[in-house]
Amino acid sequence: MNRNPRALLFGWVILALIIIASPSLVFAQALRTDGEALVVRAGSTESGDVATISQPIVIDGVVEGDVTSVTGSIIVRGSVEGDVVSLFGNVTFEADSVAQGNVMAATGEVQLQQGADVAQAGAIFNGNVSDSGATALLPVEGNQTLTTATRVILAVVLAILATIIATLLSLIWPRSVASGAQIIRLASQRALGLGLMWSVLSVAVVGIVALLLIFSLIGLAVLPVLLLIAQVPYLIGLAAIAMVIGQRLNLQGPAAVLVGSLVVVLPSVGLAAISLPAAFIWFYLSAGVGIGGMFLLRATVVQRHSLQF
Numbered sequence: 001m002n003r004n005p006r007a008l009l010f011g012w013v014i015l016a017l018i019i020i021a022s023p024s025l026v027f028a029q030a031l032r033t034d035g036e037a038l039v040v041r042a043g044s045t046e047s048g049d050v051a052t053i054s055q056p057i058v059i060d061g062v063v064e065g066d067v068t069s070v071t072g073s074i075i076v077r078g079s080v081e082g083d084v085v086s087l088f089g090n091v092t093f094e095a096d097s098v099a100q101g102n103v104m105a106a107t108g109e110v111q112l113q114q115g116a117d118v119a120q121a122g123a124i125f126n127g128n129v130s131d132s133g134a135t136a137l138l139p140v141e142g143n144q145t146l147t148t149a150t151r152v153i154l155a156v157v158l159a160i161l162a163t164i165i166a167t168l169l170s171l172i173w174p175r176s177v178a179s180g181a182q183i184i185r186l187a188s189q190r191a192l193g194l195g196l197m198w199s200v201l202s203v204a205v206v207g208i209v210a211l212l213l214i215f216s217l218i219g220l221a222v223l224p225v226l227l228l229i230a231q232v233p234y235l236i237g238l239a240a241i242a243m244v245i246g247q248r249l250n251l252q253g254p255a256a257v258l259v260g261s262l263v264v265v266l267p268s269v270g271l272a273a274i275s276l277p278a279a280f281i282w283f284y285l286s287a288g289v290g291i292g293g294m295f296l297l298r299a300t301v302v303q304r305h306s307l308q309f
Contacts, residue, residue, distance in 0.1 A: 050068070
């Protein structure tokens, strides 16, 4: 069987980068284990990072680096000098525990007992947006409850921003947005399919990059920037699908995009009163159709240029 030497070399480079980016992930499997959890015992100090996959972590002693678990929960009774991150679990700080860096439970909850001294030089990112806490979205102290009024206010603010940006994009690239809208009208099903494919790939890529950032020296500070960049295609897609809706209301140009954007985002505001994730899903599915239209437009332009040559 013939092997492509370039592909083989690329595979070894990727493997090396993963190992270099997260050396503690490899090393952590050899640490002390009590029952199912990886434990840093009271009175002991771990110099460097501690990380696991599919294994909870209990910190009774001192960790001089970061503490990360991909699919396990984390309990801190001692002290952590770096960040504390659980991607698919809860993070619990018991009384008298200390954490100097950032704290994040990406899909779970950050639980603070009375007396815990947490995020001395960082912030708390509580990812359980459907029930409690969302400091990744709101400028408030971690572990706050998202009431119905808070969810609606957040949705209104985001809807206004999305509408303004989509309208501005139609002013900057009027021909591209109008052409994308025309493609959507002609091939709406293909546009929807491409939009769904883009959303799936975006989630996978952003998740992998976020995971590597968490295990690297860059840390959590880059994650908000990464998430903002990931919204750009959806705002362009919103402008395109909004143009289609506005034109059906006998409007043209930026006015069509403005009104069409409001038609798209207003249901998200209503859904936010029930469930914030449902509001985001509606927005991304709607804007995804616009992304598919812009992809089809790009493919059409490339095909025309190739025929000319």
